[in-house]
Amino acid sequence: MRAFAELLDRLSLTSSRNAKLVLLRDYLKATPDPDRGWALAALTGDLSFDAAKPAMIRRAVEARVDSVLFGWSYDYVGDLAETVALIWPGDPDRRPNREPELSEVIEALKAAKRGEVQGLIEGWLDALAPKGRWALLKLVTGALRVGMSARLAKTAAAMIRPASVTEPPEPEGGETVTVLEPVDASDIEEVWHAVEPPYADLFAWLEGRGERPSPDAPGRFRPVMLAVAVDEAADFPKLSPADYAAEWKWDGIRVQAVREQGVAKLYSRTGDEISGAFPDVMAGLTFEGAIDGELLVWRDGEVAPFGDLQQRLNRKTVDAKLMAAHPAAVVAYDLLAENGEDLRGLPLRERRARLEALIAVHEGHRLHLSPVVDYDSWEGLGLLRADPPVGAAAEGLMLKRWDSGYVAGRPKGPWFKWKRDPHTIDAVMMYAQRGHGKRSSFYSDFTFGVWTDEGVLTPVGKAYFGFTDEELKGLDKFVRDHTIERFGPVRSVRAERDFGLVLEIAFEGLNRSPRHKSGVAMRFPRISRIRWDKPAREADTLASVMDLLDSLESGGGRVAKVP
Structure with missing residues (x-):
């Protein structure tokens, strides 16, 4: 737990992206399994404890500290974990003879019933120093807030891969040196849904000790391709309108709708599954493949504003009344796979043609095609951006090279976003x-x-x-x-x-x-x-x-x- 606490503390005090990468890379290299895997899960948001609630932490500290003093302290500090870490008095009679390991804490919390969690937390708080208490409480509440995004954490994980691995000598003598191909965050995201915390098989692959986890599970998430903001003055003089397709940047949420071999799932752009909140959408999709698009409320052939969609977001389940009042649909703008074929390496022009053919025969009202905007100059497109015929349903425009493949991450050049002025x-x-x-x-x-x-x-x-x-x-x-x-x-x-x-x-x-x-x-x-x-x-x-x-x-x- 001490090494994890030190990592969180240093990450929270470091503003440099590169410095954060080095800190996490070094931690992942030096820390054995399963602790490093649990730490990566916590930093990527893949770790939560349903039985642990912030109210338990409050009850625990108020049982040992005057409630008025705690209230004043919390008021001054402004952060629950930091306040409790600093004010916790400890109990020498209950203090164990060692600090808990990170994996010990996580495995106990995952197995504990709700009534057991507060006692576990109190025991660990007694055993830990203030920095360790702070890290423990951040872990329990899921509010790490150390400036480390999930993708940045995966980038750091990719950096632990050695340049080569020396295999045991063959009978004739000598050594066999296997040069490993470098990996990046996109490679990890490609297999992320095929691995589970604490990621022993993922680390074995990254370190050259095992095979790459298979990314071919049906219904899996594909890492998304993102756009960079266009710089009108710097970029447009170098770009030709004929090379780029223009589409509306719809004011919804980016999703990936997947139906493969009987497995149907709906993912957010970060790979979180949201199928349960949109059963009407999932029931209305009949294609075989993976579609990249925008989730919107679609009512009587029209796109409703984002506020209507908000009524359905952040829900684990949804009732029939809400679905009827706010019917959702996917407006598609890319086809990533079809009938078992991975299309991401094809140019956009070919993917678009196949997407149009798929939607032309798709039945129902849950899947629609995002239209290509007709234009012949940046100036003319700018006028459409300022006063779009689709109104408030669009945040602006997307510009995509017709010859671009679907590349995970945010490469500069293939895709641009041109948002309306706020x-x-x-x-x-x-x-x-x-x-x-x-x-x-x-x-x-x-x-x-x-x-x-x-x-x-x-x-x-x-x-x-x-x-x-x-x-x-x-x-x-x-x-x-x-x-x-x-x-x-x-x-x-x-x-x-x-x-x-x-x-x-x-x-x-x-x-x-x-x-x-x-x-x-x-x-x-x-x-x-x-x-x-x-x-x-x-x-x-x-x-x-x-x-x-x-x-x-x-x-x-x-x-x-x-x-």
Whole structure:
């Protein structure tokens, strides 16, 4: 557990991508099985404990520490795991004679019943030093927050592969040196769904001690191909419109729909299976192969806005009423496999032709073709991007080379995304809360609002990125200097007509939301500018936000027909 705690601590304090890769690579090289496999599972999000809940941690610490003192401490620190790790008093009479191993903790948690978990956690907290306690609680709650994405973790795993392996000498004498082919994150993602934690067979392959795990299981996930943002000034002069197909960038979620040998699954872009939340979609797919596309709500031949799809996201199951009110479908734009044939090496033009033929004979309303946009110049395409005929259903455009294969990862050149310019409003900071990890000492999560007709602020969103480290210091100081009320970890900041901090908020879209007091919800809000110069009274009003929403629903289209 000590080595894992040291790894998490160093990852959380390191901002450099390359430094994080080296830290994890070295850990995976030095740590034996199964601990390194469990660590990789935790960092890639493939490890969870259904029986363990944050409330158990609270009950455990409040049984040993005055609840008021704990509340004040948690309020100051802003992170549950860090607070408990620092304040835990320990019990010498219960302290074991050794620290637990990472694999010991995980295997005990996986086997434990809910009523046994709190006792296990208390025993481990007694045995560990503060850094180990912090790592334990991060592991239990699943909130590692150390700046390590799943793909970055897989990249580090690929880096443990040696350049060559020396096999035992043959009878005639001498040694046989086998040169191993290098691997990368995409190679690991290709077999990821064929391996399970703690990944002993994966590490055996990476180290040249075993065969590559078979990626050919039916219904498996294929690593996705991603696009890079186009730089209009730098890229367009070098690109020919004739070389690129243009498609709408639909405002849904990227999915992979797979039906192979009787196995049908629906995956998110990160490889998480979401089939259970969309049984209507799965029942309506009849092809044999793997399709890359966008999951949307499709109602009466029209694409509904993202807010309708949100009603069905993050659910393990869904009832008939919700499915009827928000019928989902896949809008397809690539065919990765068909009838057992892997098509990813074919050029897009050929994959597209086969996709069109497949959808032409597909029955039902759960699978549709994403149309190719007709254009002859970047200027003409730019006009369509600014005012798309499909309205708010599209975030912008995708540009894909006709001759490109389907390559996992984000290669520069074959695919570009050209998103529409974001909407912006000026809002006033109302509340602030401390961040996590490196930001746990700063107020970095900000709730902002706009003025109602009655002259009071109503919250319309929350943002926690878009600013630099230097700007964060200024925001944090403003919160500390102008806090007027405290609600646990939340600070109410002075915000009046004649005093307040105005934030320019950029966002991708608006949806009506009865769950929010203002009646609206923003899509991807972030702080684009801090308006130290602007009086609070000049911030936007709820009426102007609703006007924008009305405009998006009428001109942008609450629903949009696919051409």
